[in-house]
Amino acid sequence: xxxxxxxxxxxxxxxxxxxxxxxxxxxxxxxxxxxxxxxxxxxxxxxxxxxxxxxxxxxxxxxxxxxxxxx
Amino acid sequence: xxxxxxxxxxxxxxxxxxxxxxxxxxxxxxxxxxxxxxxxxxxxxxxxxxxxxxxxxxxxxxxxxxxxxxxxxxxxxxxxxxxxxxxxxxxxxxxxxxxxxxxxxxxxxxxxxxxxxxxxxxxxxxxxxxxxxxxxxxxxxxxxxxxxxxxxxxxxxxxxxxxxxxxxxxxxxxxxxxxxxxxxxxxxxxxxxxxxxxxxxxxxxxxxxxxxxxxxxxxxxxxxxxxxxxxxxxxxxxxxxxxx
Numbered sequence: 001x002x003x004x005x006x007x008x009x010x011x012x013x014x015x016x017x018x019x020x021x022x023x024x025x026x027x028x029x030x031x032x033x034x035x036x037x038x039x040x041x042x043x044x045x046x047x048x049x050x051x052x053x054x055x056x057x058x059x060x061x062x063x064x065x066x067x068x069x070x071x
Numbered sequence: 072x073x074x075x076x077x078x079x080x081x082x083x084x085x086x087x088x089x090x091x092x093x094x095x096x097x098x099x100x101x102x103x104x105x106x107x108x109x110x111x112x113x114x115x116x117x118x119x120x121x122x123x124x125x126x127x128x129x130x131x132x133x134x135x136x137x138x139x140x141x142x143x144x145x146x147x148x149x150x151x152x153x154x155x156x157x158x159x160x161x162x163x164x165x166x167x168x169x170x171x172x173x174x175x176x177x178x179x180x181x182x183x184x185x186x187x188x189x190x191x192x193x194x195x196x197x198x199x200x201x202x203x204x205x206x207x208x209x210x211x212x213x214x215x216x217x218x219x220x221x222x223x224x225x226x227x228x229x230x231x232x233x234x235x236x237x238x239x240x241x242x243x244x245x246x247x248x249x250x251x252x253x254x255x256x257x258x259x260x261x262x263x264x265x266x267x268x269x270x271x272x273x274x275x276x277x278x279x280x281x282x283x284x285x286x287x288x289x290x291x292x293x294x295x296x297x298x299x300x301x302x303x304x305x306x307x308x309x310x311x312x313x314x315x
Contacts, residue, residue: 008089010086061082
């Protein structure tokens, strides 16, 4: 069982290897910003935010599992 | 079987929720979103009109002798600046890609020793150009003290660049008589400086020494602070290795 601090470290590590856009999409959305706000922040079309966010989530999970296993 | 998108989304959300609030606050992320929204630019005519009105207002403010009234008038001016759309036309914010490096310059500390910007690499640096005779710059001094105190631990360094003529000796007394809590350097105004077009001009440099934001002329404390917090937060979004 790893500590909360270690978990934070893991999350940061994974975010650091994603692209800037993927990291920003995940963080901005997790902060509760709407799709329109996220779209404006990362300069993509609001209609493509959903798709890009799903890809970013998949990329995050894939990288996390590759590094630390399916915790 | 591959997990469903909904399950992945919940799984990722759960992990992101474990990050400390201090890593990157909601304010910063909202600031990031706000800054990257395309700004409404006024037409040249309306910009001239706004500029004239502000110039008259500034003269009136300066004409008020009572410090408390002057402070009140200044606060009113800031409020107007913040609420009128398009009046922060001097504010620029560049995404992390495509930022230009800040041109290094011949800076000297108050003892005449050279100060290299590269010494601050790895920090977010606020560089503000000012002169001892600039009233507006004097009002910003307290803001920069505040920024230095509150954001130093998170990696901010404030540098005030005095560009008065006459060398370090001409400004030394002025600086030492005032409660300035950030680094003050001097450069000779007679040297051409590609960074400087107007006084005051303030740059916010990212941790790689590139220009992340620039404010030419008057702007509010809140605008500067939003930029500072955003650029500090970028370290987390853009390269979280630095925070490990």
